[in-house]
Amino acid sequence: MSEIERMKKKLDRGQITRREFLSRMSAIGATAVLPAMYSGNALAGPKKGGRLRVGLGHGSTTDGLDPATYENGFTADVNYAIHNHMGEVDDAGIIAPELAESWEATNGAKTWIFNLRKGVEFSNGKTMDADDIVASFQHHMGETKSPAKALLAQVESMRKDGPHQVIFELAGGNADFSYIASDYHIAIKPSKDGKIDAADGIGSGAFVLEDFDPGVRAFFKKNPNYWKEGRGHFDELEMLSIIDPTARTNALTTGEVDVMDRPDLKTASRLGKKPGIVIEETTGYLHYTFPMRTDTAPFDDNNVRMALKHAVNREEIVEKILYGHGTVGNDHPIAPSVAYHAADLEQRNYDPDKAKFYAKKAGGINVKLSAADAAFAGAVDAATLYKEHAAAAGIEIEVVREPNDGYWSNVWMKKAWGACYWGGRPTQDWMFTTAYQGGGSWNDTFWAHTRFDELLISARAETDSEKRRAMYFEMQQIVRDEGGVVVPMFANNVWAASDKIAHGSMAQNWTMDGNKFMEKWWFA
Amino acid sequence: MSSLLKVVAQRIALGLLTLFVVSIFIALVVELLPGDITQAILGQSATPETVAAFRAELGIDRPAPERYFEWLKGMLTGDMGKSLANKREISELVGRRLSNTLFLGGFAAAIAVPLSLILGVLAALYRNSLFDRSVNSFTLTSISFPEFFVAYILILFLSVKAGWFPGISNISKDLPLGDRLFRSLLPAATLTLVVVAHMMRMTRAAIINLLSSPYIEMAQLKGVRPIRVILHHALPNAWGPVVNVIALNLAYLVVGVVVVEVVFVYPGLGQLLVDSVSKRDVPVVQACSMIFAGVYILLNLFADIVSIVTNPRLLHPR
Numbered sequence: 001m002s003e004i005e006r007m008k009k010k011l012d013r014g015q016i017t018r019r020e021f022l023s024r025m026s027a028i029g030a031t032a033v034l035p036a037m038y039s040g041n042a043l044a045g046p047k048k049g050g051r052l053r054v055g056l057g058h059g060s061t062t063d064g065l066d067p068a069t070y071e072n073g074f075t076a077d078v079n080y081a082i083h084n085h086m087g088e089v090d091d092a093g094i095i096a097p098e099l100a101e102s103w104e105a106t107n108g109a110k111t112w113i114f115n116l117r118k119g120v121e122f123s124n125g126k127t128m129d130a131d132d133i134v135a136s137f138q139h140h141m142g143e144t145k146s147p148a149k150a151l152l153a154q155v156e157s158m159r160k161d162g163p164h165q166v167i168f169e170l171a172g173g174n175a176d177f178s179y180i181a182s183d184y185h186i187a188i189k190p191s192k193d194g195k196i197d198a199a200d201g202i203g204s205g206a207f208v209l210e211d212f213d214p215g216v217r218a219f220f221k222k223n224p225n226y227w228k229e230g231r232g233h234f235d236e237l238e239m240l241s242i243i244d245p246t247a248r249t250n251a252l253t254t255g256e257v258d259v260m261d262r263p264d265l266k267t268a269s270r271l272g273k274k275p276g277i278v279i280e281e282t283t284g285y286l287h288y289t290f291p292m293r294t295d296t297a298p299f300d301d302n303n304v305r306m307a308l309k310h311a312v313n314r315e316e317i318v319e320k321i322l323y324g325h326g327t328v329g330n331d332h333p334i335a336p337s338v339a340y341h342a343a344d345l346e347q348r349n350y351d352p353d354k355a356k357f358y359a360k361k362a363g364g365i366n367v368k369l370s371a372a373d374a375a376f377a378g379a380v381d382a383a384t385l386y387k388e389h390a391a392a393a394g395i396e397i398e399v400v401r402e403p404n405d406g407y408w409s410n411v412w413m414k415k416a417w418g419a420c421y422w423g424g425r426p427t428q429d430w431m432f433t434t435a436y437q438g439g440g441s442w443n444d445t446f447w448a449h450t451r452f453d454e455l456l457i458s459a460r461a462e463t464d465s466e467k468r469r470a471m472y473f474e475m476q477q478i479v480r481d482e483g484g485v486v487v488p489m490f491a492n493n494v495w496a497a498s499d500k501i502a503h504g505s506m507a508q509n510w511t512m513d514g515n516k517f518m519e520k521w522w523f524a
Numbered sequence: 525m526s527s528l529l530k531v532v533a534q535r536i537a538l539g540l541l542t543l544f545v546v547s548i549f550i551a552l553v554v555e556l557l558p559g560d561i562t563q564a565i566l567g568q569s570a571t572p573e574t575v576a577a578f579r580a581e582l583g584i585d586r587p588a589p590e591r592y593f594e595w596l597k598g599m600l601t602g603d604m605g606k607s608l609a610n611k612r613e614i615s616e617l618v619g620r621r622l623s624n625t626l627f628l629g630g631f632a633a634a635i636a637v638p639l640s641l642i643l644g645v646l647a648a649l650y651r652n653s654l655f656d657r658s659v660n661s662f663t664l665t666s667i668s669f670p671e672f673f674v675a676y677i678l679i680l681f682l683s684v685k686a687g688w689f690p691g692i693s694n695i696s697k698d699l700p701l702g703d704r705l706f707r708s709l710l711p712a713a714t715l716t717l718v719v720v721a722h723m724m725r726m727t728r729a730a731i732i733n734l735l736s737s738p739y740i741e742m743a744q745l746k747g748v749r750p751i752r753v754i755l756h757h758a759l760p761n762a763w764g765p766v767v768n769v770i771a772l773n774l775a776y777l778v779v780g781v782v783v784v785e786v787v788f789v790y791p792g793l794g795q796l797l798v799d800s801v802s803k804r805d806v807p808v809v810q811a812c813s814m815i816f817a818g819v820y821i822l823l824n825l826f827a828d829i830v831s832i833v834t835n836p837r838l839l840h841p842r
Contacts, residue, residue, distance in 0.1 A: 060799045062607070062805055145575075145581060146574070150571065213620070213791065215795065215799055217791075219696075243786065251691050254687070256690055405802060406558045441572070442571075
């Protein structure tokens with residue numbers, strides 16, 4: 001295919017940034033045709049109208065509208081349809097203004113000033129102001145069950161300065177606080193007397209919620225007043241919860257839905273060959289892991305950990321478990337599209353000889369690996385493959401198949417070695433703090449590395465880009481060589497859509513265009 | 525007639541006792557499951573602080589018997605309480621799903637029951653003929669397949685290949701009746717195929733059993749036409765066992781259809797129950813179990829009444 005096509009594909013997949021794409025295009029003199037071919041489908045601008053019907057493999061009758069309870073893909077999409085946040089992650093993975101039109105960090109990144117956009121209306125008519133921001137944040141602070149509580153624990157105080165400015169004082173410098181403030185839980189909602197009605201379904205987003213039947217269907221109508229230029233093209237949006245993958249695929253092929261997420265990877269290529277259906281994928285932050293408890297024998301010996309890290313054939317696992325829809329991991333949780341990713345850190349490969357060497361130093365290895373498909377689809381198969389790879393190095397692994405129900409209560413962070421998945425985070429600091437900082441509640445390897453924790457705090461407040469890059473390089477290397485986690489692969493976000501859907505360049509952070517497909521896509 | 529009323533009253537009293545026992549049993553069993561709703565909902569986000577805060581908010585840090593009695597008190601006054609997961613009124617949550625389930629069950633029953641009775645009578649009439657044998661083998665085959673298999677076959681041929689019907693039953697609350705019936709046709713057809721065999725064969729067996737009685741022989745000697753012998757003389761006495769089987773299958777059509785619901789994405793009670801059990805949403809589980817138990821009890825009561833009414837000896841005991 002031509003250079004232009006190749007570059008376009010790379011851009012869509014997030015392998016190059018928009019800046020690189022543009023410079024490459026101007027180098028080959030193709031900038032004149034850029035506006036026309038930049039979009040995935042249409043030559044003219046986005047067309048308005050139509051009802052988008054989405055079939056999602058998520059959703060449960062226990063879902064609710066309170067942002068503190070959003071925890072599956074269905075509620076994530078409802079969230080982005082009706083709410084806006086302080087900022088949004090753009091197609092290049094950088095945080096861009098949304099309800100906050102600008103921000104600045106001072107005082108060593110300990111004081112953050114956010115300037116709010118003016119004239120934004122919620123769907124109940126109220127105009128957004130600083131009171132709403134404060135109330136929306138406080139819903140997740142203090143006495144709350146919200147998962148965002150841990151994120152906002154670093155906020156010592158927040159106050160408004162006039163109706164269009166909010167100032168945060170942090171306990172320590174954090175150069176990435178703009179990302180944190182835009183976490184998906186912290187949806188901005190209208191407040192009354194300093195409090196939000198968490199489950200009222202009202203926000204400033206592209207759509208207004210008309211009907212919500214948890215675990216079944218959510219129906220939205222277009223917000224006629226949407227403030228964001230160039231977003232929100234559909235008139236109506238219908239989300240259906242179709243858990244059974246076969247039923248979901250049938251719904252797409254018989255035209256009951258226009259988009260479906262998570263096609264069965266085994267049959268995805270065949271689905272893509274059907275006329276009128278396109279398989280799309282992006283490489284985000286999603287990765288699958290096998291965390292070892294570094295506080296439990298034999299995994300407290302780094303020789304054991306290094307042996308096991310060398311004893312897995314990553315390419316084969318990507319081929320057989322992800323059917324090629326992914327990339328190999330390098331035993332740390334940082335995705336290639338995240339800033340300061342250590343692309344020059346040597347990729348670890350399957351090496352039975354090295355594995356034997358470390359195993360001998362450890363005095364032989366005979367361990368159990370607990371897995372269930374609740375961790376990630378194909379986890380049990382991946383564990384079984386791992387066992388075979390390791391056998392070639394004289395390492396014995398017994399695969400213990402655990403029940404799906406109760407996996408997160410009884411197996412994860414309880415058994416010595418298990419399987420897990422991470423949706424990943426847009427910044428290294430966030431990912432490392434969530435799962436790798438000593439003493440963290442989701443540090444599933446129970447790891448405590450002094451140098452790593454020191455670097456974590458210094459890098460967080462460091463505003464010089466080169467210094468930060470060096471610190472994060474060292475941290476990724478430490479996790480790779482001394483950490484307790486085997487990260488064999490990053491899984492692509494895969495979904496299938498009718499060819500009537502058109503889109504521009506796509507965000508890489510979450511599936512389906514950063515979960516903002518409802519406001520970014522249109523019917524061709 | 526008064527004896528009939530006495531029987532009905534007795535059965536209702538026993539039914540209430542059964543419901544009470546079922547409620548205790550369900551509460552016990554859900555209590556024994558590992559984990560609780562806070563961990564199930566928060567999932568990977570469950571830290572000890574958020575779990576404790578959530579527990580306190582829901583009031584489930586109180587001991588089990590206390591929670592059970594509070595629930596029982598609520599039930600007796602007609603208040604099913606609120607779902608622990610999303611604070612919605614359970615009566616509203618269950619109400620919508622229940623009406624969907626009853627609609628589908630009713631639709632399937634409206635097709636299956638007359639079909640089974642007609643086929644059963646015809647099979648008895650033409651017993652041991654080719655017709656009889658082929659009807660028997662076809663229905664036995666369809667009941668032997670797992671219902672999701674039957675469902676997938678119907679979807680494959682009637683929806684994906686022929687395009688006559690939609691692949692999923694996307695029904696919402698303000699759909700006109702005609703649309704609803706059209707979208708529920710495939711699941712109803714699946715359920716019909718699954719329940720016809722039992723009812724048809726029982727009808728056939730009950731009638732054939734009676735055909736060896738002396739009074740039937742008398743009717744045949746009188747020269748009565750075979751179809752009238754069956755419909756007018758044999759069938760009225762066969763109602764007892766037949767109605768029992770019909771009641772059992774009707775109960776199945778309400779409580780046992782969760783697999784069909786999942787395959788067709790039909791928003792019924794089965795999926796609600798499965799979701800609530802996996803999230804340990806105890807009030808919803810109890811409400812659904814009470815409904816299912818109540819359905820069984822009512823249908824059994826109906827079967828008993830019909831058995832008595834169609835049997836003069838039982839209707840007018842000496």
